[in-house]
Amino acid sequence: MNILLRGRDIPDLHKLDVYLKHGGYEGLKKALSMKPAEVIELVKASGLRGRGGAGFPTGLKWSFIPQNEPVKYVTVNCDESETGTFKDREIIETNPHQLIEGALICAYAIQATAVYIYLRGEFWDQGHALDGYIEEARKAGLVFDNIAGSGWSCPVYTHLGAGAYICGEETALLESLEGKMGQPRVRPPFPANKGGGLYGEPTVINNVETLTNVPWIMVQGAEEYKKIGTEQSAGTKIFCVSGHVEKPGNYELPLGITMRELLYTHAGGIRGGKQIKAILPSGGSGPIMRVNGNDDAILDTKLSYEDMAKAGSILGSASIIVMDEDTDIAWVATKAIQFFKHESCGKCTPCREGTYWLEKVCERIMANEAQLSDIDLVSNIAKNMQGMTLCALGDFAANPIIHTVKLFPEDFKKHIAQPSAPAVKKAAQPAPAGD
Amino acid sequence: MALTEKYGELIQKTFAKYPDKRSAVMPMLHLAQQEYGWVSPEGIQEVAEICEMDPTQVKSIAGFYTMYSESPKGKYWLQVCTDLACALGGADKFYEDLKAELGVEDGGTTEDGLFTVEHVMCLAACDKAPMLQCNFHFEEKLDMEKMRKRLAEWRAEAAKAK
Numbered sequence A: 001m002n003i004l005l006r007g008r009d010i011p012d013l014h015k016l017d018v019y020l021k022h023g024g025y026e027g028l029k030k031a032l033s034m035k036p037a038e039v040i041e042l043v044k045a046s047g048l049r050g051r052g053g054a055g056f057p058t059g060l061k062w063s064f065i066p067q068n069e070p071v072k073y074v075t076v077n078c079d080e081s082e083t084g085t086f087k088d089r090e091i092i093e094t095n096p097h098q099l100i101e102g103a104l105i106c107a108y109a110i111q112a113t114a115v116y117i118y119l120r121g122e123f124w125d126q127g128h129a130l131d132g133y134i135e136e137a138r139k140a141g142l143v144f145d146n147i148a149g150s151g152w153s154c155p156v157y158t159h160l161g162a163g164a165y166i167c168g169e170e171t172a173l174l175e176s177l178e179g180k181m182g183q184p185r186v187r188p189p190f191p192a193n194k195g196g197g198l199y200g201e202p203t204v205i206n207n208v209e210t211l212t213n214v215p216w217i218m219v220q221g222a223e224e225y226k227k228i229g230t231e232q233s234a235g236t237k238i239f240c241v242s243g244h245v246e247k248p249g250n251y252e253l254p255l256g257i258t259m260r261e262l263l264y265t266h267a268g269g270i271r272g273g274k275q276i277k278a279i280l281p282s283g284g285s286g287p288i289m290r291v292n293g294n295d296d297a298i299l300d301t302k303l304s305y306e307d308m309a310k311a312g313s314i315l316g317s318a319s320i321i322v323m324d325e326d327t328d329i330a331w332v333a334t335k336a337i338q339f340f341k342h343e344s345c346g347k348c349t350p351c352r353e354g355t356y357w358l359e360k361v362c363e364r365i366m367a368n369e370a371q372l373s374d375i376d377l378v379s380n381i382a383k384n385m386q387g388m389t390l391c392a393l394g395d396f397a398a399n400p401i402i403h404t405v406k407l408f409p410e411d412f413k414k415h416i417a418q419p420s421a422p423a424v425k426k427a428a429q430p431a432p433a434g435d
Numbered sequence B: 001m002a003l004t005e006k007y008g009e010l011i012q013k014t015f016a017k018y019p020d021k022r023s024a025v026m027p028m029l030h031l032a033q034q035e036y037g038w039v040s041p042e043g044i045q046e047v048a049e050i051c052e053m054d055p056t057q058v059k060s061i062a063g064f065y066t067m068y069s070e071s072p073k074g075k076y077w078l079q080v081c082t083d084l085a086c087a088l089g090g091a092d093k094f095y096e097d098l099k100a101e102l103g104v105e106d107g108g109t110t111e112d113g114l115f116t117v118e119h120v121m122c123l124a125a126c127d128k129a130p131m132l133q134c135n136f137h138f139e140e141k142l143d144m145e146k147m148r149k150r151l152a153e154w155r156a157e158a159a160k161a162k
């Protein structure tokens, strides 16, 4: 069932008239007929959790905003830069009004002064298209002044970033919007509090996918939403499947379906009929899962926040990267660390120095020039980063090393320099796997 | 102040979005880059004046974000994703072949000044690997045959523009 990717069922849903014909902005009108606090209660009751990675309860987040502050903001996180993630892009391309509507419902619920949609700069075309959709909605009286005749007004603006993964971290995003380098802030104060948000004002930051659920919840009700998914993970989720599957792409499915169903029923199974070896369920940043072939029971893990945690990983943003039997996991770890080294904002030492050294040693391992002790060395560097950094990027960077070394030690050991074996002198070998 | 003269209305419209002029620094750097092809020292100076900021601050912001180019690039700036998910779909090999086709190294520009190639991290199109952005427009599900066609089209487009 498609709540978010309805654009697949309804042609031209990005156009306002088509969206209106299919119940568009009814959720906003419903919200406007309620008290702001009632809207927050409804979203709370739906069980909706943040889709940006952390799974924080959305209604609860909104309820943290102090009511008596005159200036408040909603910022929409469309930075979408995690390796393997491409869901928010499909939403803003095919169902943009549902995002605008969801953001406005949030703005009404917290009585915000303005909404800013922060898009990664590479969404250049999408960002400009979104400006057009907002303008269309403005002409129809659905954003900016006297929204839907309610007397309530709220502008919606886009803001393009310029290439920096760290700007997806919520406080770095706020810095970037304020016209600074995108470096995370020290908390507290938290964004919801006075002094911690955008321009120092209380601010809600939500992911695109999170907010796009909200109009549906307003119209269908919290009970209907809770019927989808599991006890602790309500609703549908867009799973971004990439890597060695026959049919990579976005799949919107109820939370709690199994990994097996996602990969084999929907994504067409492993490319070329090969066996599956590993899954990165949350892009480069979450713990890798070891899968010993297509029959492994780990494939029966349910894709929910709680079940993925029990299985030793995370659901995160559900960017599921699949690797077949021929994949060298040491190479995967090297690719992941190259990403985090590149994206570290450099503000705190453990992350800046740690990613630098991890990349150096991983590249040495890939060049078959490392010693056995280098495998312990990378684990130790990574462990020393955990919990020691200002933002979660430091932990994200440690994860691909710690878990790959633990679960696939043989893939690292085979690169250890043998005095007799000729070393292959080249950093980060191209994928040895099926391409 | 070429930018203020040419884009006065756009600049005012951008200011109107934010309670603070400083927030316009990123859109203004994008504007400068579009106008001059890169974020030149003159561009930095102009943006600083527009946003009432210190030029060194503007420069450090331009340096922080990878999309702002601090040196002139080819007419077509090709950014190929070689990050993990694309690499599993053959992006590393594709990038090697593309560099060989154009006779340049990573980050290099062809002698005719038409193409700059660079490898970049995930561009949110991992299901359509190999892929790249050309001047920030997506080109997806590529192979060298398709790529040669696109290169020819861009060459023709550039010749026509001359």
Ligand SMILES: Cc1cc2nc3c(=O)[nH]c(=O)nc-3n(C[C@H](O)[C@H](O)[C@H](O)COP(=O)(O)O)c2cc1C
Pocket: A049, A050, A051, A052, A053, A054, A055, A056, A058, A061, A077, A078, A079, A080, A081, A082, A165, A166, A167, A168, A169, A170, A171, A205, A206, A207, A208, A210, A211, A391, A392, A393
């Ligand atoms: C390094 C880093 C990168 C992040 N990137 C994104 C991102 O691209 N998009 C996103 O929605 N959240 C991202 N997050 C999570 C945000 O900080 C924040 O938790 C989220 O936007 C909250 O929205 P939600 O409650 O709707 O999930 C990132 C976090 C970190 C630490």
Ligand code: SF4
Pocket: A166, A183, A184, A343, A344, A345, A346, A347, A348, A349, A351, A352, A389, A390, A391, A392, A393, A394
């Ligand atoms: S952990 Fe890394 S990305 Fe986060 S603030 Fe520190 S240096 Fe910057």
Ligand code: FES
Pocket: A083, A084, A085, B081, B082, B083, B084, B085, B086, B087, B121, B122, B123, B124, B125, B126, B127, B129, B131
């Ligand atoms: S890894 Fe290349 S677009 Fe995501």
